[in-house]
Amino acid sequence: MSLLAWTLLIISQIALVAGQIYLKRAMARRERVNNSGWVRTLIIGIATMTVWFLLWLGVMPHVELSKQMPLEGISPLLIVLGAAVFLHERLNWRGWAGVGLTCIGVVLVSAS
């Protein structure tokens, strides 16, 4: 896999985490406050997810799926860490074990 492909994949993962946090913030704000501020947050989230989508799709034909997908295996972990830092979400030990197992499983599925 080329340096360009790696770089685009890393940028896509950052965009994925940021986009999901914006989406969650937008939906949380929609519940709490009665103004249109959440729409702006939602649009930022959708725009960031669009960046993720186009980069992920663009890299797809140029690398083997079995090499691209393991990177997706770490995304749940990145999201949990991002949610802990930016949304102050916490997991109990079963939650962490579940996230860890799913990450391992995704890597195995992708590596096969």
Place this chain on the structure above:
Amino acid sequence: MHDHMPATSLPTPAPGLFWNPYLQIFLTVLLTSAAQILLKVGADHSSAGNDSVWSWIGLTELGSWWTWAGIFAFVASFGGWLYALRFLPLGIAFALTNGVHIFVPIGSWYFLGDHIGWLRGSGILIIIAGILLLAQSVAKAEEKV
């Protein structure tokens, strides 16, 4: 060790099975799995041997109807995802969407003729175990509220 974000800070969904956020996550997983397979077919149809800049940023693929079908499935799944985010913590909800990695290999085997070997099969079983642990985690957290 802390628990999930307090459920009291999250709203309660409308009554009825369809409005259950976990069912919406499941529907999101099914639609996203369909989207992944459709996008793969679209990408293979449109970009084989194409090394242009447009291909690298995913625009060449937009010339395939398979890709548009995949995008439609993605958009449909997005509605369910946004709905679920109103009621569930992001970390748990996103981890549950790993069910995609169960349905994509099974769908690829059925529709694209991919092989499921012992390694892939083991990975699928481990993901199922992980999702069961996540479900237990949610149940325990809700018990405490």
